[in-house]
Amino acid sequence: MSYTTSCHCGTISATVDGDLPASGMTCNCSMCRRKGTILHFVPASEAVIDAPADKLGDYTFNRQTIHHHFCTDCGCTPFALGTGPDGREMVAVNLRCVPECDIDALEINRVDGASF
Numbered sequence: 447m448s449y450t451t452s453c454h455c456g457t458i459s460a461t462v463d464g465d466l467p468a469s470g471m472t473c474n475c476s477m478c479r480r481k482g483t484i485l486h487f488v489p490a491s492e493a494v495i496d497a498p499a500d501k502l503g504d505y506t507f508n509r510q511t512i513h514h515h516f517c518t519d520c521g522c523t524p525f526a527l528g529t530g531p532d533g534r535e536m537v538a539v540n541l542r543c544v545p546e547c548d549i550d551a552l553e554i555n556r557v558d559g560a561s562f
């Protein structure tokens with residue numbers, strides 16, 4: 447099975463080869479608290495990004511290691527790209543942007559990112 451996280455207007459998306467997760471991560475860092483994302487991390491090799499370069503906004507902060515992408519048309523943030531602790535390229539899927547994901551049924555793992 448696969449699922450797709452997409453922005454509101456559909457211009458940028460990422461399709462993940464795999465089943466929808468039963469849990470997601472929320473975080474209280476300065477970025478996550480503002481966006482309200484519920485994240486699920488997958489290796490970049492398991493995801494296909496579909497985004498025209500001129501519509502793919504990119505925001506980095508702090509250590510500049512995570513690319514917080516957003517659609518320059520509608521502003522939604524369906525995914526971010528970064529490198530995991532083991533050096534692998536990772537995609538952080540925002541489960542709120544996956545229409546078939548039952549947000550209210552997710553087990554939520556709260557991360558204290560503000561203290562990192």
Ligand SMILES: [Zn+2]
Pocket residue numbers: 453454455456457458517518519520521522
């Ligand atoms: Zn959009």
